[in-house]
Amino acid sequence: MTILIEQPQVPTGIDHQVDDIHKKIDTSNELVLDGGFLMPESNAFGQTFRDYDAESERKDSVEEFYRMQHINQSYDFVKTMREKYGKLDRVEMSIWECCELLNEFVDESDPDLDEPQIEHLLQTAEAIRRDYPDEDWLQLTGLIHDLGKVLLHEKFGGLPQWAVVGDTFPVGCAFDESNIHFKYFKDNEDYNNSAYTSKNGIYTEGCGLNNVMMSWGHDDYMYLVAKENKTTLPSAALFIIRYHSFYPLHRCGAYKHFMNEEDHENLKWLHEFNKYDLYSKSKVRVDVEKVKPYYLSLIKKVGISPQS
Ligand SMILES: [Fe+2]
Numbered sequence: 001m002t003i004l005i006e007q008p009q010v011p012t013g014i015d016h017q018v019d020d021i022h023k024k025i026d027t028s029n030e031l032v033l034d035g036g037f038l039m040p041e042s043n044a045f046g047q048t049f050r051d052y053d054a055e056s057e058r059k060d061s062v063e064e065f066y067r068m069q070h071i072n073q074s075y076d077f078v079k080t081m082r083e084k085y086g087k088l089d090r091v092e093m094s095i096w097e098c099c100e101l102l103n104e105f106v107d108e109s110d111p112d113l114d115e116p117q118i119e120h121l122l123q124t125a126e127a128i129r130r131d132y133p134d135e136d137w138l139q140l141t142g143l144i145h146d147l148g149k150v151l152l153h154e155k156f157g158g159l160p161q162w163a164v165v166g167d168t169f170p171v172g173c174a175f176d177e178s179n180i181h182f183k184y185f186k187d188n189e190d191y192n193n194s195a196y197t198s199k200n201g202i203y204t205e206g207c208g209l210n211n212v213m214m215s216w217g218h219d220d221y222m223y224l225v226a227k228e229n230k231t232t233l234p235s236a237a238l239f240i241i242r243y244h245s246f247y248p249l250h251r252c253g254a255y256k257h258f259m260n261e262e263d264h265e266n267l268k269w270l271h272e273f274n275k276y277d278l279y280s281k282s283k284v285r286v287d288v289e290k291v292k293p294y295y296l297s298l299i300k301k302v303g304i305s306p307q308s
Pocket residue numbers: 145146218244245
């Protein structure tokens with residue numbers, strides 16, 4: 001894939017902007033967007049977000065999803081997938097085609113979302129657009145952050161859900177207990193491999209997250225696609241794309257010992273992005289046709305050809 005943005009906005013003054021946003025949200029407790037979009041207090045099933053214990057029709061399948069993911073996402077598996085998909089030699093399509101392709105799928109790992117993926121992408125991008133009207137790069141990141149879920153499609157290998165979605169975590173080092181449904185790691189082939197069971201495992205403290213292998217899925221795939229095609233998106237965008245499902249880090253603060261200085265800067269943007277990614281998952285609908293022209297014009301600045 002090639003992602004080229006004319007004169008991308010390099011993030012500056014994130015602390016200041018984040019403070020402003022927090023003030024805006026804290027005082028009104030709701031984010032009013034163009035077209036009457038409101039920051040919701042509950043997910044599509046009427047529960048608080050990311051409540052993995054809440055009784056819902058999705059609970060058992062979400063737990064089964066994590067059982068499969070934790071058993072199968074080993075260091076060797078990730079290495080194989082990165083080598084295979086890093087070649088990017090099979091399919092090309094536009095961003096919008098990619099968004100539409102995702103409409104066929106529902107993310108089985110997500111306890112909050114049962115809407116088509118294109119709505120989630122547009123809700124995320126629209127919420128960002130409202131608060132960051134001049135940050136093209138961040139809006140685009142919102143639009144494309146989940147496009148790697150095309151891995152579910154047969155054109156891209158038709159991978160099982162556990163190899164595409166769900167919270168992510170490093171492989172090659174000890175699994176942190178903050179990982180959701182941690183108990184299922186006991187059946188992962190790496191669990192008793194002495195090379196991978198220490199806190200640092202095969203890595204060194206402060207090595208930088210870009211040197212750490214993450215469980216395979218849509219995040220790492222999209223990151224590889226953007227990076228291999230020498231995207232001009234700023235490093236904060238790549239950080240958001242690669243780690244937006246890395247909840248053990250950005251929710252629980254685990255694995256921070258691998259971060260370098262740049263990671264710490266970019267993490268601020270990821271925290272900001274996560275609000276839009278998470279809280280846009282609601283029953284509030286986006287009129288796809290209404291916002292399509294804006295995003296097509298945004299995409300015009302971008303050359304893209306996702307490949308598997
Ligand atoms: Fe995602």
